[in-house]
Amino acid sequence: MKIVAITNCPTGIAHTYMAAEALEKAAKELGVEIKVETQGSIGVENELTTSDIAEAHSVLIASGVATDLSRFKDKAVIEWPVGKIINEAKEAVNAAINAKAKTPTGEVSEAQESFTDSLSHKGSGLLKHLFTGISYMIPIVATGGLLIAISFLWGLNPPEGSFGATINTLGGAALSFMIPIMTAFIAYSIADRPGIAPGLVMGYLSVNVIGAGFLGGIVGGLLAGYIALFLKKVKLPQALSGISVVLFIPLITTVVGGLLMIYVIGSPIAGLMTALNNALTNLSTTSMVILGAVMGLMTAFDMGGPFDKVAYTFSVGLLAEGITAPMAANMAAGMTPALGLALATVLFRNRFTQQEREAGKVAWALGACFITEGAIPFAASDPLRVLPATMLGSAVAGALSMLFGCTLAAPHGGIFAILIPKAVGNVLLYVLAIVIGAVVTALTVNFTKSIGKKS
Amino acid sequence: MEITELINPENIKLDLLSSAKEEAIGELAQLLFNSGFIKDKEEVVKAALIREKEFTTGVGLEVAIPHAKSSFVIKPGVAFGRSRKGLEWDTVDGLPPKLIFLIVVPTDAHDQHLQVLAQISRKIIHDDVREKLLQALEAESILETLK
Numbered sequence: 001m002k003i004v005a006i007t008n009c010p011t012g013i014a015h016t017y018m019a020a021e022a023l024e025k026a027a028k029e030l031g032v033e034i035k036v037e038t039q040g041s042i043g044v045e046n047e048l049t050t051s052d053i054a055e056a057h058s059v060l061i062a063s064g065v066a067t068d069l070s071r072f073k074d075k076a077v078i079e080w081p082v083g084k085i086i087n088e089a090k091e092a093v094n095a096a097i098n099a100k101a102k103t104p105t106g107e108v109s110e111a112q113e114s115f116t117d118s119l120s121h122k123g124s125g126l127l128k129h130l131f132t133g134i135s136y137m138i139p140i141v142a143t144g145g146l147l148i149a150i151s152f153l154w155g156l157n158p159p160e161g162s163f164g165a166t167i168n169t170l171g172g173a174a175l176s177f178m179i180p181i182m183t184a185f186i187a188y189s190i191a192d193r194p195g196i197a198p199g200l201v202m203g204y205l206s207v208n209v210i211g212a213g214f215l216g217g218i219v220g221g222l223l224a225g226y227i228a229l230f231l232k233k234v235k236l237p238q239a240l241s242g243i244s245v246v247l248f249i250p251l252i253t254t255v256v257g258g259l260l261m262i263y264v265i266g267s268p269i270a271g272l273m274t275a276l277n278n279a280l281t282n283l284s285t286t287s288m289v290i291l292g293a294v295m296g297l298m299t300a301f302d303m304g305g306p307f308d309k310v311a312y313t314f315s316v317g318l319l320a321e322g323i324t325a326p327m328a329a330n331m332a333a334g335m336t337p338a339l340g341l342a343l344a345t346v347l348f349r350n351r352f353t354q355q356e357r358e359a360g361k362v363a364w365a366l367g368a369c370f371i372t373e374g375a376i377p378f379a380a381s382d383p384l385r386v387l388p389a390t391m392l393g394s395a396v397a398g399a400l401s402m403l404f405g406c407t408l409a410a411p412h413g414g415i416f417a418i419l420i421p422k423a424v425g426n427v428l429l430y431v432l433a434i435v436i437g438a439v440v441t442a443l444t445v446n447f448t449k450s451i452g453k454k455s
Numbered sequence: 456m457e458i459t460e461l462i463n464p465e466n467i468k469l470d471l472l473s474s475a476k477e478e479a480i481g482e483l484a485q486l487l488f489n490s491g492f493i494k495d496k497e498e499v500v501k502a503a504l505i506r507e508k509e510f511t512t513g514v515g516l517e518v519a520i521p522h523a524k525s526s527f528v529i530k531p532g533v534a535f536g537r538s539r540k541g542l543e544w545d546t547v548d549g550l551p552p553k554l555i556f557l558i559v560v561p562t563d564a565h566d567q568h569l570q571v572l573a574q575i576s577r578k579i580i581h582d583d584v585r586e587k588l589l590q591a592l593e594a595e596s597i598l599e600t601l602k
């Protein structure tokens with residue numbers, strides 16, 4: 001029999017390790033195998049792998065602080081105060097031995113399955129790192145997105161200095177950290193603390209310097225994490241090893257990762273954006289419906305990345321010339337990803353993890369306000385299955401908006417723009433286009449998420 | 456790095472004079488102050504007592520491991536004190552602790568020091584180690600046991 005355990009405590013100096021040793025000793029005496037992950041001030045050591053957890057009969061948590069239990073969804077979890085476990089190690093291990101395995105509930109196991117499936121598919125813990133990044137990103141997406149949505153209550157363009165504008169600024173501030181937080185915690189998940197600083201920088205570069213959006217952010221986070229992880233294994237002279245974690249690793253990782261981001265990933269993106277812009281200009285002279293569909297594909301493909309940005313800037317540019325139909329198509333396409341996924345979390349609960357279902361509740365509001373970022377937590381955790389669905393839904397919405405001859409005079413606002421009289425031309429058909437797009441997204445994601453599963 | 460960088464004979468008191476928690480922590484902090492590990496005894500004692508309030512470091516097995524993470528710590532260190540009759544301390548098993556380790560860490564401690572502290576913490580769990588610490592006649596053999 002195997003048991004896995006985690007020990008931690010507020011300062012992470014003594015209890016964490018005493019508890020780990022006490023548990024290992026008690027397990028030896030009781031004749032069970034144990035693996036103890038220590039979460040102390042040194043960082044996480046002896047980390048439990050997915051297969052450790054899968055093999056384990058039960059999980060023992062000796063904790064003095066809040067511990068993330070999401071890794072142990074279908075396992076029996078015994079919790080014991082870390083202050084007592086040193087004296088009561090045997091009792092705790094016995095409790096873990098006697099714990100009855102929780103019968104996995106249908107929905108959880110299915111979500112878990114898709115998770116582990118993709119893990120084995122990718123052959124590494126890649127997804128685990130993405131998940132970590134996303135779970136830290138969700139609160140900031142929700143906070144920033146909802147603040148922007150709330151600011152629309154004061155009108156779409158509140159005057160500078162007004163309360164509405166201030167709330168909007170708060171929301172924008174929060175959203176500007178969205179991708180950096182994700183990349184920082186992807187890197188943290190891979191390389192622990194030394195990954196955070198370079199991860200933040202990669203996120204910033206992706207969004208603000210090379211304009212590569214969340215897909216670039218995922219690449220940047222993985223880059224930062226794996227470079228830092230590699231550097232951790234480099235043996236340094238005694239005198240330098242003290243500053244390795246605080247200076248050497250973050251510095252070198254930032255330089256190497258940053259240069260790769262700017263020159264290897266950034267330069268092609270700049271060329272790509274010019275080419276895309278020319279292509280859209282050509283399209284607009286042929287068929288508006290196809291233009292709408294193409295812009296939809298672009299918007300939903302990278303949600304804030306280069307494709308989306310080209311489509312949006314293109315529409316806003318035409319708006320200045322008084323051509324308002326592309327803007328309408330663009331906004332419809334930007335609203336459907338989050339709305340469609342929110343709808344899917346309700347219609348097809350079993351396809352989503354608990355965390356995604358929570359994110360789904362917020363995604364309703366974000367989608368309705370044309371904050372496409374609400375879909376990113378879903379897309380980042382399973383891009384190959386989610387992006388085709390959001391792209392199809394947005395293409396349909398964009399094409400229908402064009403076909404119905406809808407127009408839009410404001411470059412943002414979502415439902416708030418729709419509610420303003422005369423801001424949207426053919427408003428009822430416009431709403432219909434968005435609803436159809438969202439339904440298409442939800443149905444498609446239900447289908448794509450069924451692909452590649454073991455029965 | 457060597458454990459002797461964290462604890463040296465000056466940081467060891469085989470017979471504590473105090474009979475209760477607060478004075479004992481003070482007595483050990485004084486050792487660390489004398490040997491240049493901390494720059495302010497009162498502040499370090501205060502930090503350890505605040506930590507103590509979260510939950511007792513009287514972890515049972517006649518061991519207590521008060522610890523302080525504070526900017527008044529110059530370098531990471533350990534002071535060891537022994538009390539033959541045990542101290543008044545609110546411990547998890549109700550037994551008065553006889554082996555007291557005061558651990559001090561500056562707020563920006565490096566991993567290496569923390570790793571050595573972790574090793575010491577792990578040692579104390581073993582019965583034979585504690586037995587030796589109780590029996591030791593001189594500071595040197597305490598150091599030898601903790602190595």
